[in-house]
Amino acid sequence: MHCIVTGGNVKVLAKAVHSLSRIGDELYVEPQEDGLALRSVNSSRSAYACFLFAPLFFSRYSITSGDNFRCKMAIKSVQSVFRSLTTLEKTVEKCHIDLDKQKDRLTFTLHCKHGLLKTHNLSFQDSESLQAVFDKDSYANVFRAQPRLLVDTVVHFPPSLDEVTVSVSDERMWVRNHVEEEAEASKAMLTELCLASDEFDHFAAQAHNSVTFCLKELRGLLVFAESTGLPVSMYLDEPGSPVVLSVTDSVLEGNFVLATLSDDPSLRKNSSKGAHTAAPPPPDDFMNDDMDSYLIAMDTSIAPGPSNTGPPPPSLSGDTRSKRPAAVSHKARILIEEAEEEETDDLDRLPNKKFRSLFFGSVLPPSSQLSTQPMTSQEVLASDSEEEN
Amino acid sequence: MKFRGKIIDIACLNHFTRVVTTISKLTKMCVLRLTPDNLFFVLSGKVANGGVSMWCELSQANFFDEYQMEGVSSEDNEICLEVTPENLSRALKTVQNAKAVKVKLTKKHCPCLTIAAELEMRCVWGYIHLQSALRTRIQPQPTLSSVSRVVTHDVPVDVIPRRLWHEFKEPSMPDFDVSIYLPPLKTMKNIVDRMKNLSNFLVIEANLNGEMNLKIETDLVSVTTHFRDLGNPPWGDDASQDGGPSQSRDPESMVEARVDIRRLQQFLVGQQVNPSKAMCNIVHQSVLHLILLHEDMSLQYFIPAVA
Numbered sequence: 001m002h003c004i005v006t007g008g009n010v011k012v013l014a015k016a017v018h019s020l021s022r023i024g025d026e027l028y029v030e031p032q033e034d035g036l037a038l039r040s041v042n043s044s045r046s047a048y049a050c051f052l053f054a055p056l057f058f059s060r061y062s063i064t065s066g067d068n069f070r071c072k073m074a075i076k077s078v079q080s081v082f083r084s085l086t087t088l089e090k091t092v093e094k095c096h097i098d099l100d101k102q103k104d105r106l107t108f109t110l111h112c113k114h115g116l117l118k119t120h121n122l123s124f125q126d127s128e129s130l131q132a133v134f135d136k137d138s139y140a141n142v143f144r145a146q147p148r149l150l151v152d153t154v155v156h157f158p159p160s161l162d163e164v165t166v167s168v169s170d171e172r173m174w175v176r177n178h179v180e181e182e183a184e185a186s187k188a189m190l191t192e193l194c195l196a197s198d199e200f201d202h203f204a205a206q207a208h209n210s211v212t213f214c215l216k217e218l219r220g221l222l223v224f225a226e227s228t229g230l231p232v233s234m235y236l237d238e239p240g241s242p243v244v245l246s247v248t249d250s251v252l253e254g255n256f257v258l259a260t261l262s263d264d265p266s267l268r269k270n271s272s273k274g275a276h277t278a279a280p281p282p283p284d285d286f287m288n289d290d291m292d293s294y295l296i297a298m299d300t301s302i303a304p305g306p307s308n309t310g311p312p313p314p315s316l317s318g319d320t321r322s323k324r325p326a327a328v329s330h331k332a333r334i335l336i337e338e339a340e341e342e343e344t345d346d347l348d349r350l351p352n353k354k355f356r357s358l359f360f361g362s363v364l365p366p367s368s369q370l371s372t373q374p375m376t377s378q379e380v381l382a383s384d385s386e387e388e389n
Numbered sequence: 390m391k392f393r394g395k396i397i398d399i400a401c402l403n404h405f406t407r408v409v410t411t412i413s414k415l416t417k418m419c420v421l422r423l424t425p426d427n428l429f430f431v432l433s434g435k436v437a438n439g440g441v442s443m444w445c446e447l448s449q450a451n452f453f454d455e456y457q458m459e460g461v462s463s464e465d466n467e468i469c470l471e472v473t474p475e476n477l478s479r480a481l482k483t484v485q486n487a488k489a490v491k492v493k494l495t496k497k498h499c500p501c502l503t504i505a506a507e508l509e510m511r512c513v514w515g516y517i518h519l520q521s522a523l524r525t526r527i528q529p530q531p532t533l534s535s536v537s538r539v540v541t542h543d544v545p546v547d548v549i550p551r552r553l554w555h556e557f558k559e560p561s562m563p564d565f566d567v568s569i570y571l572p573p574l575k576t577m578k579n580i581v582d583r584m585k586n587l588s589n590f591l592v593i594e595a596n597l598n599g600e601m602n603l604k605i606e607t608d609l610v611s612v613t614t615h616f617r618d619l620g621n622p623p624w625g626d627d628a629s630q631d632g633g634p635s636q637s638r639d640p641e642s643m644v645e646a647r648v649d650i651r652r653l654q655q656f657l658v659g660q661q662v663n664p665s666k667a668m669c670n671i672v673h674q675s676v677l678h679l680i681l682l683h684e685d686m687s688l689q690y691f692i693p694a695v696a
Contacts, residue, residue, distance in 0.1 A: 156483045156540055189476040190497070190543040199538075 014082030022220030071124035414659030480542035565670035594645035
């Protein structure tokens with residue numbers, strides 16, 4: 001893989017990395033045909049973020065086609081490459097990103113003013129593919145707003161606040177902090193504010209839902225959106241279904257998927273039993289029924305989510321082949337697709353590739369991503385005319 | 390029991406927020422006493438907080454444009470609430486640019502002080518970018534839409550029953566030996582910060598000649614900072630409570646109080662604005678009484694001396 005980012009886009013890339021660092025500790029890098037994907041997920045799998053940079057974002061983008069390369073690395077190391085944003089803006093002219101397969105290294109070379117070259121060699125680990133399954137089109141409530149609106153809303157809540165509840169009606173959106181019932185309800189301060197529909201660029205509330213999710217991870221997206229001035233789209237559905245926030249531009253797309261509290265008492269019961277009961281069937285949109293294909297294998301290092309979300313989820317270390325329920329604890333988990341790298345079985349490889357194209361939004365406007373028809377070929381928006389190997 | 394106040398003036402809101410923030414830096418919990426004319430933030434000296442006590446008095450007319458209250462009864466026309474000032478401070482800080490802020494005593498899941506703010510009109514500007522062919526001519530077409538938004542913060546409080554009100558009365562002026570104006574608080578704070586690294590206790594001594602020393606002493610080192618020409622407040626006839634100890638005192642002789650340095654530092658750290666007058670009264674080896682007078686509020690802080 002070899003790509004070059006020039007000018008102001010270096011800063012945008014840096015900001016994306018910084019905002020991904022608010023989610024998890026590791027950065028998953030995956031160069032794809034439709035662009036470079038940078039992803040991160042938190043340890044409890046309740047927050048996932050992905051930035052996809054189209055080939056047009058780069059002044060040069062070449063990948064070895066057919067090569068399913070993906071890796072992960074400590075996000076702190078990548079952050080240290082792009083440490084000071086103001087310095088980046090002033091001195092960096094270009095950034096080269098090269099993959100050295102032999103040495104398992106990803107090299108970031110910053111071409112700065114006065115002929116200065118800063119080279120960072122970051123080692124990576126092979127990783128499983130990381131993708132969240134979500135379909136923005138199927139969501140009942142869609143909103144779009146200037147980032148300023150959301151920043152101004154979020155400022156009223158203390159930085160330490162974990163969870164916030166968003167409720168929508170036809171004309172309004174209420175945002176208030178969420179307080180666990182069992183906790184000291186009498187001692188906690190409650191903050192609430194109300195946004196009118198005309199403050200949004202787009203406000204379509206078909207279902208009057210109320211969802212609760214973690215605010216902390218959202219702030220990373222807001223910082224990115226505010227600095228790039230891109231409007232933020234918000235997709236809400238019923239409790240338990242993750243909330244999706246995204247920023248889109250012609251050359252990049254960022255999606256933050258945050259799990260929401262599910263208030264379904266039956267799910268709560270399930271979790272206390274250890275969640276080995278039959279799972280609700282996942283959305284009926286996979287092309288094949290092969291269980292192996294949609295593994296929701298979790299990391300062996302499972303940490304429970306924020307302390308007030310009830311019993312910790314059961315460890316899923318051993319059995320990666322069993323199907324896991326979508327909502328493991330009463331905090332619904334994001335359905336995450338992870339295919340084990342070790343699976344050299346071609347049969348298994350193939351459906352995964354298809355999943356990637358099905359479930360991951362390219363820079364095309366979100367068409368039905370979960371169609372049951374196989375997608376024959378994806379329209380190449382921006383071919384890299386320089387490198388047609 | 391009812392309370393309803395409204396602040397419209399931005400400067401008043403600013404001052405009020407600063408007062409509450411100062412209080413929040415001094416103590417985690419305190420008592421708020423509401424009377425028809427005043428608000429008091431009170432901390433009574435208990436062992437739990439190291440015997441430190443505080444009394445802060447504000448005249449409501451200086452802050453509130455509207456103020457209505459109905460106390461527990463007509464004879465006891467007062468409301469006493471236990472509150473966490475940090476919550477109040479946090480709520481107020483986020484609404485600094487509000488058109489109006491209402492503070493009300495409400496009952497939600499528990500008694501609360503509700504701070505409801507109407508935030509200023511927001512303007513939303515939209516830009517229309519012409520197509521790339523005409524990229525050179527980007528014409529901003531501002532669309533002005535003004536909305537005002539309401540934010541509410543519910544700060545839980547505990548109502549203090551009447552039988553406990555005696556604990557939160559105004560402290561009487563101690564029979565001090567020396568009263569002296571303080572040096573600039575920032576200077577004091579810097580010195581106390583440095584001294585805190587060396588020792589847990591600090592001796593503050595002063596005399597009637599406008600001289601004050603801050604001393605720490607450990608096995609290895611002793612450090613003293615001397616202040617001169619501070620001036621002594623003219624208490625006049627107030628001072629002669631018991632045959633005028635200050636009159637007969639030798640102006641050169643020092644009285645001292647040895648206090649926990651962290652308490653003194655906490656007091657100094659919390660001060661955000663320079664007061665009009667800052668002074669302290671020392672009762673020899675007994676108590677250090679700090680008094681700050683601002684335009685619109687007065688703050689008294691008592692630190693007991695340790696052996």
